[in-house]
Amino acid sequence: MKVGDIMTTDLVCVKESDLMTHARQVLRDNHLHGLPVLNDNGSVLGMLDDQDILRIKSNKSDVTVRGYIRETPLITPETDVREAAKLLLQARQHRCAVVRSSTDRTIVGIISDKDILRNAHISKMEPKTISCIMNTRVLTAYPDDSIAKIWGNMLEWDFSGIPVISHEDEAMGIITRSDIIKAGFARIRDRSGDMHSTGSGDSPKVERLMSTPLYSISPETTISKAIEALNHHDVGRICVTNDKKIVGLVDRFTMLKECVEGFGYL
Known part of the structure; x- marks a missing residue:
């Protein structure tokens, strides 16, 4: 199974120049836990996590997303789901932007631990408690x-x-x-x-x-x-x-x- 088979394609993103207060509003309005961050050319720079949003202590702040971007593993639609799971675990991240290829950082989707668990073959698991x-x-x-x-x-x-x-x-x-x-x-x-x-x-x-x-x-x-x-x-x-x-x-x-x-x- 490939990442492209299960990734989310309904995308909500922010730019690195956006205010963190704007990003917080986007998260709140869309009931999300993280947002892909793009540059002005639309290429993926990383992810913004709701943990980062909690660090903003004011409703009026000129702090931009740029300083809070988390680097993410390189995952493409052709990445095997098992490999994507390993990359998320290694990076200690719950979700990651999926880019078109290793040379084209255009975003095409989001893959998360939730997406992967929903598609895991749990019926094959050993009866461990x-x-x-x-x-x-x-x-x-x-x-x-x-x-x-x-x-x-x-x-x-x-x-x-x-x-x-x-x-x-x-x-x-x-x-x-x-x-x-x-x-x-x-x-x-x-x-x-x-x-x-x-x-x-x-x-x-x-x-x-x-x-x-x-x-x-x-x-x-x-x-x-x-x-x-x-x-x-x-x-x-x-x-x-x-x-x-x-x-x-x-x-x-x-x-x-x-x-x-x-x-x-x-």
Whole structure:
């Protein structure tokens, strides 16, 4: 299977000279997590990630996209999907612009970990359970934590989403980069390094923006069923719970690695 068979061709891009505040609006309006960045000739320079968008602290800024461009692997429509998956994993990127050829950097599509997982041969996977690969060190937030603090922690730890739990440690929901960007909060006040500090200032609370319900699976869920759950709910990560308590977390990167390492899954 080639990248050209599964890539997204409905393209929304920005130019390197565009303001970051404009790029943030484009992401928000189109419900996207990243944008290809082009030069004035229409050639791909790299990608802009929603993590970069979160670094802009003001609604009025003359900062341009140019300083935030992330270099991306060279992927063309003829690249094998398995090779594209390896390149995304090596670059630690969730999506990449697809260019016409190694000599023509004109954009023709976008390939993402979501596209690849939706086309993986998960029915062939071994019946290994998610408990074998899940991350058991899950940092969480409380519903009364401030968005300012959670925003800061997302930047510091490079998290795209943080599960939200009650003060009785029961799973409630999740707060993601997209939730913050879509809500239009663009300015950070003070924050504490403690993930469960209450924060300060007039920043809204997590409970106002968090997504519910929290999609979850049990530790006995097979990896193939976990991938099905990610695809079905269209989420980048899913929590593993036991008796309403979060005991682990798996994301698309972890699943993609399993598909790459398994013979015949891609």
